[in-house]
Amino acid sequence: MIRLPGLIDPHVHVREPGQTHKEDWDTATSAALAGGVTMILAMPNTKPPIFDSSTLDLALDAAKQKARCDYVQFVGAGPDNADILPSLASKAAGLKMYLDSTFGELRLDDMTLWMPHFQNYPKDYPLVLHSESRTMAAGILFAAIYDRPVHIAHISLKEEVLLIKTAKERGIKVTCEVCPHHLFLSEDDIPSISHGHPGRGEVRPRLATKEDVDSLWTNMDVIDCFATDHAPHTLEEKDSDNPPPGFPGLETLLPLLLTAVDRGRLTMDDLLQKAVVNTRKIFKLPEQAETWVDVDENAEYEIKAENQFTRCGWTPFEGWKVKGKVRKVVLRRQTAFEDGKIRVEQGYGQNIREQ
Numbered sequence: 173m174i175r176l177p178g179l180i181d182p183h184v185h186v187r188e189p190g191q192t193h194k195e196d197w198d199t200a201t202s203a204a205l206a207g208g209v210t211m212i213l214a215m216p217n218t219k220p221p222i223f224d225s226s227t228l229d230l231a232l233d234a235a236k237q238k239a240r241c242d243y244v245q246f247v248g249a250g251p252d253n254a255d256i257l258p259s260l261a262s263k264a265a266g267l268k269m270y271l272d273s274t275f276g277e278l279r280l281d282d283m284t285l286w287m288p289h290f291q292n293y294p295k296d297y298p299l300v301l302h303s304e305s306r307t308m309a310a311g312i313l314f315a316a317i318y319d320r321p322v323h324i325a326h327i328s329l330k331e332e333v334l335l336i337k338t339a340k341e342r343g344i345k346v347t348c349e350v351c352p353h354h355l356f357l358s359e360d361d362i363p364s365i366s367h368g369h370p371g372r373g374e375v376r377p378r379l380a381t382k383e384d385v386d387s388l389w390t391n392m393d394v395i396d397c398f399a400t401d402h403a404p405h406t407l408e409e410k411d412s413d414n415p416p417p418g419f420p421g422l423e424t425l426l427p428l429l430l431t432a433v434d435r436g437r438l439t440m441d442d443l444l445q446k447a448v449v450n451t452r453k454i455f456k457l458p459e460q461a462e463t464w465v466d467v468d469e470n471a472e473y474e475i476k477a478e479n480q481f482t483r484c485g486w487t488p489f490e491g492w493k494v495k496g497k498v499r500k501v502v503l504r505r506q507t508a509f510e511d512g513k514i515r516v517e518q519g520y521g522q523n524i525r526e527q
């Protein structure tokens with residue numbers, strides 16, 4: 173048995189408010205605990221999105237009632253809210269900006285709408301950018317111009333990791349995260365994920381080429397954090413004519429990483445730095461007292477959706493053989509998960525920005 177600190181996942185789509193048929197604060201935080209994750213940072217593109225004081229309260233009220241692990245909520249950048257967001261910064265994980273995909277209240281149609289957010293949001297907290305390829309380059313230019321930290325969500329491409337490496341060498345305040353599905357899957361895996369339902373392979377950023385995947389591994393020192401981008405959709409939705417992009421990931425993160433450690437692809441120090449230490453530092457999160465994860469590093473098992481707590485009912489890693497099983501999770505001295513069962517009630521989780 174080995175004992176690890178509780179993992180922190182900086183990129184989780186909880187789906188509440190608004191889409192609780194996919195997931196809610198109960199099932200998302202249960203999935204987190206089962207995966208050895210004791211703190212999640214929740215994304216703001218819910219329905220409604222979290223983009224002002226009243227919508228932030230909506231998410232935080234639901235979390236307070238239902239969360240079983242600790243959490244923080246992101247706020248989202250829209251065309252009209254750059255003036256009010258700084259007053260919410262101390263209650264939020266950070267500011268999420270969707271620079272590529274544009275939808276609803278969080279659409280940022282042109283770069284003039286980025287400017288007030290880069291200008292106004294307190295520099296103590298990072299701006300988290302969904303920005304792919306050349307949009308990412310624009311986001312890094314903004315970080316340089318405004319001299320403030322940005323964190324690039326879910327990098328997946330060779331050109332992205334190489335540009336971030338160069339930007340870091342020049343002293344630009346940029347950090348980044350990578351998702352397990354971009355480390356362990358490439359576009360070549362889409363047929364085996366899909367089982368004849370192409371929607372199951374849909375995720376944004378898309379699964380990349382083998383060369384891109386290899387570049388993430390060879391530039392592991394450039395990557396600051398592991399993040400799941402846990403984005404649950406039901407199988408019915410994934411198999412429909414208009415499949416929404418996204419994979420669940422909270423319960424497969426640690427077993428996949430431990431398997432990579434076992435195979436010598438990753439060091440345990442890398443795992444701890446990127447799944448706990450760096451994430452805590454980038455998002456200014458407190459250490460969770462008397463919190464740990466006991467892992468049976470020799471237990472081998474097969475990933476099965478039927479054993480998961482996420483409501484979405486599937487995983488792109490179905491049938492994968494992994495080595496390293498979460499046996500017990502202790503959160504603030506309480507046993508929160510043990511031998512496949514959640515042991516804490518809804519509402520046990522704390523908003524860590526409220527302490």
Ligand SMILES: [Zn+2]
Nearest residue numbers: 183215401403
């Ligand atoms: Zn996401």
